[in-house]
Structures are given as C-alpha cells and as structure tokens.
Amino acid sequence: MSLAKRVHQAGLEIQDPEFENMRALKDEAKRALLERVGLSEVARIAEAEPQSAREELRPAVEAVLNTAAPSTMEAHQRDELADRILDDVVGLGPLQSLLEDDAITEIMVNGAGSAFFERAGTLHPLGALFESEEQIRIIIDRIISPIGRRIDERSPLVNARLSNGYRVNAVIPPIALDGPLLTIRKFSDRIGTLQELVALRALPEWYAQLLSFAVRLRQDLAVAGGTGSGKTTLLNALSSEIPLKERIVTIEDSAELRFDHHPHVVRLESRTASIEGEGAVSIRDLVANALRMRPDRIVVGEVRGAECIDMLQAMNTGHDGSLTTLHAGSAEETIVRLTLLARYGIDLPSDLIEEQIAMAIDGIVMSLRRADGRRFVAGFSGVSRAAGGGVRLTEYVSFHQADASWALIQEPVFIEDACRAGALSWEEVEAWRRSCPSA
Structure with missing residues (x-):
C-alpha cells in the first residue's frame, strides 16, 4: 500500500506486505543509485534547489529501476517508487508527500x-x-x-x-x-480575510462585519483560545481589515502572519540564543523596539511572557488598534492570564495590573475548536474598568457550541460613538443592525 493510500485510509494502523516489499525495493534501488552516480555527486546535486535536483537525478533513478524493479510492476507504481526514492535523496523522505498535501x-x-x-x-x-x-x-x-x-x-x-x-x-x-x-x-495561506472565514461557516456575516468595525475603529483586541483553535488564522483575518494607509509592525516568535495585500508592513521575528548562549532577541525586546519604528498598529503574534506588560503599555501610549493572541479558554481566563503574564515583566500588585489591562484592551475575541475538529470564531466581549476598580467584561456576542449558533447580546458602545463622531455612517450601521439576530 502506498503512503498516499495510507494517508487516504488513515485510521487503520496496519503494516501490509505490499508496503514492506516496496520499502525493501526502494532501499535496494537507493543503494544502486549511490553506486551508479557516486555519493559525492549525489550530495552535490542534493544541495541544489529541490525541484531542479529531482529533475537532474530522475533519469538515473529511472535507469536503476529498469534493472532493479520487477518487470510486472505497473507504470504508476514505478513512477511512485521513483518519487519516493527522490524524496529520500533530495527531499524529506516519508514526510515529503505529507508536506505537499494541502x-x-x-x-x-x-x-x-x-x-x-x-x-x-x-x-x-x-x-x-x-x-x-x-x-x-x-x-x-x-x-x-x-x-x-x-x-x-x-x-x-x-x-x-x-x-x-x-x-x-x-x-x-x-x-x-x-x-x-x-x-x-x-500554515495555509488560503485563509486571509474575514469573508473567507464566513465562507467556511466559522462565523456569520453580521459577526464578521462587527469585527471589521472594531478593527477599523482602532479597538485594541486580544484573540484567545486553545492550541490549534485557529487564533493565528483569525488574527490574520482581523489584520486584513486594517486600512491600507496605516503602517503595521508585526512581532512574532515564528513568523506566520501574512499581509499579502497590505503595502506597509514591517515584520520582526524573535531569535533564540546560539549554541554559545549569545545573540538572543526576545519578543519583549522587539516590542520595545517597535515603539521606535513609528507604528500605527502593533500586531504581536502571541504573548506568552514578560512582553505582555510592554504590549499593554504600547496600547496605552497611542498605539490604538493593536492586536495580539494568547492561550486562554474564556474571556475571564484571558484576564487572569494577562495579569499573570504581565507580572513576569513588572512587580506590581494584581489589582494595578488589572487596571492597566482595563485601560489597554478593548475587546476579547474567542477562537474555539470543537471535538469534531471544526473551528469557530466564538464569543466577543468588551473590556472596561469596573466601578470599584479592576476589569469589567461585557458580553457582545455569545456562541452556542452544540448547534454552532451565534447571538448578539449587546451592541458595543463603540458603534454608536463612531456614528456620532462620523467614523461610521448611520446607513451602514443601520444595515448591519437589520442583519443581526436578536439575543
């Protein structure tokens, strides 16, 4: 059974004789290839661009198979075996076809x-x-x-x-x-906008419009969720709503965000220390440096340590509309986690840090993956200062996981404020209100 078939029929952990026989034949053909071409020459070719290396070696592989492969082998099996040999020699072996499967x-x-x-x-x-x-x-x-x-x-x-x-x-x-x-x-580059998420039924059209309003109106948003819930995908989609005239600085541990259609994006990536323990550049270093780069928006791929306090301070010092992600299971847990992360960077009481959070973050958007693997943009909550101090959460959008349905619980205050200030037109807001379901 070919690897492609095993991927297609995944779920059956079996080692069939056909697969083992093909593996043995592949090993024999690889040895013959190294003898025919020479180890040093194969190594030289393998250093070239993968596709050109495959094209250069393929005639030699086919010549080897003409001798090593049984005459009863069908043409498609011979081609697949040649591909697997080339995967081992110039690619990533058994992983190559998996990486090529979108x-x-x-x-x-x-x-x-x-x-x-x-x-x-x-x-x-x-x-x-x-x-x-x-x-x-x-x-x-x-x-x-x-x-x-x-x-x-x-x-x-x-x-x-x-x-x-x-x-x-x-x-x-x-x-x-x-x-x-x-x-x-x-990381797929197929999903880059809120409309593409709507097409995948990850959220309804009216909810996507609300999030678009929030980004356009420079709300500071945190995207929270579990591992693999689609936080980065959602952050990328939200970032696509940033007006083209603005300068964006992105800061990431591993660069995953894409801004293919935005003309003014500066991308920064942290770096770990060398084997000698030198040269490390942390997310915190990059956030501090980004403030000197005249950003309109700062987008931090994920906060997970002391850089949290720098991110909050950046949001509080004129960089409205900044975006970030973090691991948390609910809006309430997001506040707790932000508080803990901020304390890594500054030794202040929790209540003072919560005041900072309440002034910095405007909203929390939850990303969720159900047990069946489907990902959704879940709840949306506003963040503000509570009357007695600390953080107050106001639920704007609720998500019912069982039937994948959304409800508008409360219209965000920033919508009405934006209309009065002329940042949104009454006509587009009224059209949006008519599309919204009742709570």
Missing part, C-alpha cells in the same frame, strides 16, 4: 514506530513511517541545517521556522525518551 495541517513523528497527521482538525495514525531513529535524525538535520540551526545532545531541542512559514519543533534523546520527536505545523 489538506494536512500538522505532522507528528513520535519516534520510529509511530506517526500521525492532522486533517480537518482530527488526528489520524500512520503507523511506522521510518525504518530507524537514525533516519529521523537525518530528516531533522536536513530540515534545520539550511536555516543555520543544529540539534545535538548539548542542545537536544529546537524550534524553527522554515522558509515557507511552517513551524518545526524537534526533540531528541536524552530529553525524548522514546526516540526523536518531530512536529511540523503547516
């Missing part, structure tokens, strides 16, 4: 004996993709070497971003007890 969003290798992939928010088993732990190590080195990173016993884990934007995490023994671990998260 429907697959994440790949997880758990040592030589287990691998999974995520499609449509659901995990599927692939069984044993690799023959040995050494083969996984070779693939890891092939992934991270071109971007100047390395992994060894002194530095047994690495986080990196590939040139195509994919995020890679690798962990090796002795930290990884069951063999080398490799996780690759793919």
Whole structure:
C-alpha cells in the first residue's frame, strides 16, 4: 500500500506486505543509485534547489529501476517508487508527500514506530513511517541545517521556522525518551480575510462585519483560545481589515502572519540564543523596539511572557488598534492570564495590573475548536474598568457550541460613538443592525 493510500485510509494502523516489499525495493534501488552516480555527486546535486535536483537525478533513478524493479510492476507504481526514492535523496523522505498535501495541517513523528497527521482538525495514525531513529535524525538535520540551526545532545531541542512559514519543533534523546520527536505545523495561506472565514461557516456575516468595525475603529483586541483553535488564522483575518494607509509592525516568535495585500508592513521575528548562549532577541525586546519604528498598529503574534506588560503599555501610549493572541479558554481566563503574564515583566500588585489591562484592551475575541475538529470564531466581549476598580467584561456576542449558533447580546458602545463622531455612517450601521439576530 502506498503512503498516499495510507494517508487516504488513515485510521487503520496496519503494516501490509505490499508496503514492506516496496520499502525493501526502494532501499535496494537507493543503494544502486549511490553506486551508479557516486555519493559525492549525489550530495552535490542534493544541495541544489529541490525541484531542479529531482529533475537532474530522475533519469538515473529511472535507469536503476529498469534493472532493479520487477518487470510486472505497473507504470504508476514505478513512477511512485521513483518519487519516493527522490524524496529520500533530495527531499524529506516519508514526510515529503505529507508536506505537499494541502489538506494536512500538522505532522507528528513520535519516534520510529509511530506517526500521525492532522486533517480537518482530527488526528489520524500512520503507523511506522521510518525504518530507524537514525533516519529521523537525518530528516531533522536536513530540515534545520539550511536555516543555520543544529540539534545535538548539548542542545537536544529546537524550534524553527522554515522558509515557507511552517513551524518545526524537534526533540531528541536524552530529553525524548522514546526516540526523536518531530512536529511540523503547516500554515495555509488560503485563509486571509474575514469573508473567507464566513465562507467556511466559522462565523456569520453580521459577526464578521462587527469585527471589521472594531478593527477599523482602532479597538485594541486580544484573540484567545486553545492550541490549534485557529487564533493565528483569525488574527490574520482581523489584520486584513486594517486600512491600507496605516503602517503595521508585526512581532512574532515564528513568523506566520501574512499581509499579502497590505503595502506597509514591517515584520520582526524573535531569535533564540546560539549554541554559545549569545545573540538572543526576545519578543519583549522587539516590542520595545517597535515603539521606535513609528507604528500605527502593533500586531504581536502571541504573548506568552514578560512582553505582555510592554504590549499593554504600547496600547496605552497611542498605539490604538493593536492586536495580539494568547492561550486562554474564556474571556475571564484571558484576564487572569494577562495579569499573570504581565507580572513576569513588572512587580506590581494584581489589582494595578488589572487596571492597566482595563485601560489597554478593548475587546476579547474567542477562537474555539470543537471535538469534531471544526473551528469557530466564538464569543466577543468588551473590556472596561469596573466601578470599584479592576476589569469589567461585557458580553457582545455569545456562541452556542452544540448547534454552532451565534447571538448578539449587546451592541458595543463603540458603534454608536463612531456614528456620532462620523467614523461610521448611520446607513451602514443601520444595515448591519437589520442583519443581526436578536439575543
């Protein structure tokens, strides 16, 4: 059974004889290829651009298969075997076809004996993709070497971003007890606007319009949700509503945001320390530096540490309309988490930090992934100062998870204020109000 078929039929963890026979034939053909072309020449070709390297080596691979492959092998099987050999020699081996499948969003290798992939928010088993732990190590080195990173016993884990934007995490023994671990998260560029999320039924049209109003009116928004809930996708869609005349500075741990249609975007990415422990540039460093870059908006891919206090201060010092994400399961939990993260950066009582949050953040938009894998833009809550101090949350939009339905609980005050100030026209607001469901 081919890898493509195993992906298609994922859910059955079986090792069929056909797959094992093809694997043995592939290994034999690879050895013959190295003998025919020479190890040094293959290494030279493999350093070239992947597609050109494949084209240069393919005639030699086909010549080897003419001798090594049985005469009964069908043409499509021969072509697939040639592709798998080239994947091993100049690509990423068994992972290559998974990376080329746009429907697959994440790949997880758990040592030589287990691998999974995520499609449509659901995990599927692939069984044993690799023959040995050494083969996984070779693939890891092939992934991270071109971007100047390395992994060894002194530095047994690495986080990196590939040139195509994919995020890679690798962990090796002795930290990884069951063999080398490799996780690759793919970020699709197919979703870049709120309207595309509407088309996917991740939120209704009226809700998308409300969020568009919020971004256009320079509301400071935090997108919160769990891992894999679609926070980055939603943040990217919200960012597409920023007017084209504004200057945007993005700050990320691994650059994932896309601004393909915006003319004035400056992208910054943090950097970990070298193997000598030097050269680290943190998110906090970048947030502080961004304030000197004359930004109209600051977009922080995710706050997870001391940079939180800098982000809040930036929102409080004239950079309205800034956006960020963080891990939290509800609007209330978001406030608690922001408070804890801010205390990493400044030693102040919680009530004072909550005052800072109440003045900095205008709204919290929740991103949610259901058990069936579907992702939704869930609730939307306003953030303001409570009468007695601290934070008051006002629910604007509620989301009912069971039947995936939304309701407008309360119209945000900023809508009416914007109409009075002339930032929104009464006509477009009235049209929006007519499209909204009742609570």
